[in-house]
Amino acid sequence: MMEYLAGNPSFLDLHITQYGLEQCWPQHDYGPAVRDHYLIHFILDGQGIFETGNRTYHLKKGQAFLIVPEAVTYYRADAADPWTYAWAGFQGIQAESYLRQAGLSMESPILDRIDPDTVERCIRHMHDSRALPSGRDLKLTSLLYSLFSHMAETNPPHAPESRKDDRQDKYVNKVVDFIGTNYGNKISISQIANFVGLDRSYLCAVFKSRTGSSIQEYLIAFRMNKACGLMGNSLLSIGDIARSVGYEDPLLFSKMFKKEKGLSPRQYRTAYFPG
Template sequence: MIEYLQKSKHHTELHLTQFGIESCIPRHFHGPAVRDYYLLHYILEGRGSFEVGGTTYTLGKGQGFLICPGVVTYYEADASHPWTYCWVGFNGTLAEWLLKQAGLTLSSPILHYNSDDRLYRYIQMMDDSKKDFPRSRESRLNGLLYLMLSELVESGPVEPNSPKSVRSEVYVEKVLDLIEVNYAQKITMEDIAHAIGLNRSYLCSLFKQRMNTSIQDYLIRCRINKACEMMGNAELSIGDISRSVGYNDPLLFSKMFKKVKGLSPKHYRTELQTEAGD
């Protein structure tokens, strides 16, 4: 079974180009050749060899290999016990990053996945989607590809512990990203610590050391800065803006706004309108 797909006009971050399952005859081979997309094979039964960059890998059930765009590769089924494999071809701006998260790169192209038959079942579901999801098939196929790659990321090699300074930067960056996305929600320090996976006191201390401000103060300033961006929209009332940045209590919003900006939301908007009229 094999299916080739047309180029996606909508899913530029990640999209399938082909997928299939094949039981190869002895010594069946491909290449030497290059592809202009990523091609990932997973071996269901049997054995074979994969050659890339002057290195030959002998592979069997539960293993696989990645072909990167523009790289010459050659692979051949074993003479006595030829492999059966499934594969997906894909591309997109996120493809390389997702593969790297799974430990798969040009210099490390071999896949190890012995957990279950889930990868095979995803390929089957891709095939079934032709009749089961005729109107939404492109999105369905992409969803299945994301699921497949998430399995590989989850089962991939664990990165060695980074130096403490590097880890702290990562945690702080996660806090910043979390606040950027969720500043409008009723988010607490406990929520943030739980999402990051660290003790609250430790995370707050780490953040203060790196940012010279507390997480709470950073969250307040983020909300007020977002509110200032909305002040120029005359269709939004002060109450609308207050609720849009996480303050259901307009009095508390006014208090926090004045604390950060030195004047009330109403006076800030008046000054903004005056400057715009000059």
């Protein structure tokens, strides 16, 4: 069972791009290769190896492994006891944050505990959703969130190896939460730092080191992605959309939108929402 899905601008925070189930042949392998999206494999039975970042993991039933965008990975089923796995691929501006809540990251790509029956049931429900006359995208997204919830519940935080890293992740999550709630208002980096309770310079350095982007870059990207989702509403003018994502000046909004997306707001609307 396998299905690939198109991106959905209505679900910018998190959306599924593919899912499937496969019973692998002995020594069936894939890679080395890179992906342009996140992909989690859940081992339902058997065993195999997963290689990433010059590390090799020997994995078995009840575990899972994460592939992150642009990382070179390789995986192979065992010769004597080949694995059966389910997988889910996804993208979204909140994907990394949700993964960290589930205990996964590029630095820590392995989950030690998943319930194979729960995961398989969830993937089969995704497959069954093909028969829905409407609302399939909502159903798929809800099932993807169910998978994240299951991962977080079955993998509570370990005794921390690096309390500093844990604290920094909490700071980053607070920034993400603040922006997600207040992006439509006029907000500043200083206000965000006050909300988190840290010195502005320190918070900016932490956010950059943990995410690879500055807070300002993240805020702009978040706002523009939200704006893309609003483009399909023909009742909203470009000025209305600008105000909805925190820009009182439509010209500044248009300038930032084109810089981020490569098209002006009107060009984007015409290209993706014709008519």
